[in-house]
Amino acid sequence: MGAIKIVAIVLIAAGLLGLVYGRFSYTRETQEAKLGPIELTVKDTQTVNIPVWTGVAAMVAGCGLLLFAGKKT
Template identity: 70%
Template structure:
C-alpha cells in the first residue's frame, strides 16, 4: 500500500471521527506551587471543537487522494 493511500485513509478516518465526536478535550497543568511539605497544582481542562466543515473537507480530501492514487496506479 502506497503512502498516498495511507494518508487518504487517515484523512477519511479523521474526518469521520471529527463529525461523530465534534471535538475533544484534554487536561493540562497550569501552575504548581510548593510550600514546605505541601504541594499545590492546578489542572485546567481544555476543550477543542472540530468544525463540521473541517470534517467534511478531510473526508473529501481523503476521497480525492484515493481516486488520484487509484487512477495513477
C-alpha cells in the same frame, strides 16, 4: 499499499470522527506554586470544538487522494 493511500484513509477516518464527535476534551495539569515540600497544582480541563467544515474537508481530501492515487501517468 502506498503511503498516499494510507494518508488518504487516515484523513477519511479523522474527518468521520470529527463529524461524529464534534469535540474532544483534555486535562492539563499545571504547577501553580512550590513552597518547600508543598506543591500546589491545578488540573484544567480544556474542550476543543471541531467545526463541521473541517471534518467534511478532511473526508473530501482523503477521497480525492484515494481517487487520484490509483491513477498512474
